C-alpha cells in the first residue's frame with residue numbers, strides 16, 4: 001500500500017529557527033539592531049505557560065531581546081492595556097504577543113486592537129488582517145505562515161491552479177490560511193460547520209488544510225489520492241489502551257484520521273511533530289520582519 005510522505009515539522013522548524021538566528025546576527029552586526037519580542041501571559045493556564053516559556057526560550061536562543069510579562073489572573077483590563085501601550089512605546093520591543101485565551105472578564109479584541117499593528121507579531125490586528133486580505137505586506141498569523149512554508153517545501157513555490165480546501169474559518173487559522181492560498185493563486189474553498197457534504201468537498205482538494213478542532217474527523221476516504229494534507233488540529237484525547245485511559249493518560253491527535261490518511265495522501269503533516277512546531281519558529285520570523293520594517297531595513 002502506498003505511504004504518504006511525512007512532512008516533518010521538527011526539521012523544518014529547526015531550519016527556520018537557524019535562518020532567523022543567522023538573520024538576527026546579521027542585523028546586529030550590520031545595523032546595530034537587535035529584534036525584541038515581548039510576550040504577555042495573564043493568569044496560570046497550564047498550556048499557555050508551556051507556550052510562553054517556549055517562546056521566551058526560543059527568542060533568546062535566536063539572539064533576540066526577550067521579555068516575558070506574567071500578570072495575575074485578576075489583572076484589570078485597564079492595567080493590561082497600560083502594559084500593551086508601554087510595550088508599543090518601547091524602542092527595544094518590535095514584537096508584542098499577548099497569549100490567548102485571556103482569563104474571563106478581559107476583552108481579547110480590545111487588547112489586540114491596542115497593540116501597535118507594526119508590532120502585532122501574531123497578525124491578529126484588523127489592520128494586518130485587512131492588509132493580508134488586500135494583498136499588501138502584513139504581519140501574518142504564525143500558524144498559517146507555518147502551513148504555507150510546509151506546503152511550499154513539499155510542492156514547490158508554484159501552487160497556482162491547485163484546488164485547495166480549508167476546513168475551518170477562524171480568524172486565527174482558517175481565514176488567513178485561505179487568504180494565503182488565494183494569494184498563491186490556488187482555487188480556494190473554505191468549509192465550516194454548515195458546509196453540506198463535507199467529505200465530497202474535501203475529496204476535491206489537491207491541498208487539504210484541516211483546522212477544525214475535532215479529533216480525527218477527516219477520514220481517509222475524504223482525501224483525494226495523492227493530495228497534500230496539512231493537519232493543524234491539536235486535540236487531547238484519552239488513550240485507546242484501556243489501562244492507560246484508566247490512569248487518565250491522554251495523547252495528542254490531529255483533525256485527520258492519520259493512519260487512514262497515510263495510505264491515501266501524497267504527503268501529510270503528523271500530529272504531534274507537524275504544524276504545531278512551526279508556530280514558534282514563525283513567531284521569531286515575524287519579529288525579525290517587524291524589526292526590519294520598523295527600522296526601515298528592506
Ligand code: NDP
Pocket residue numbers: 143167168169170171172173174191192193194195198211212213214232233234235275276277279
Ligand atoms: P476554532 O474553534 O476557532 O474554529 C474551528 C472551525 O472549525 C470553525 O470555523 C468551525 O466552523 C469549524 N468546524 C467545527 N466543527 C466542524 C464540523 N463538524 N465540520 C466542519 N467544520 C467544522 O478553532 P481554531 O481555528 O482556533 O483551531 C482549529 C484547530 O487548530 C484546533 O484543534 C486548535 O487546537 C488547532 N490550532 C493549532 C495551532 C498550532 O500551532 N498547530 C494553532 C492554533 C490552533 P464554524 O465557523 O461554522 O463554527
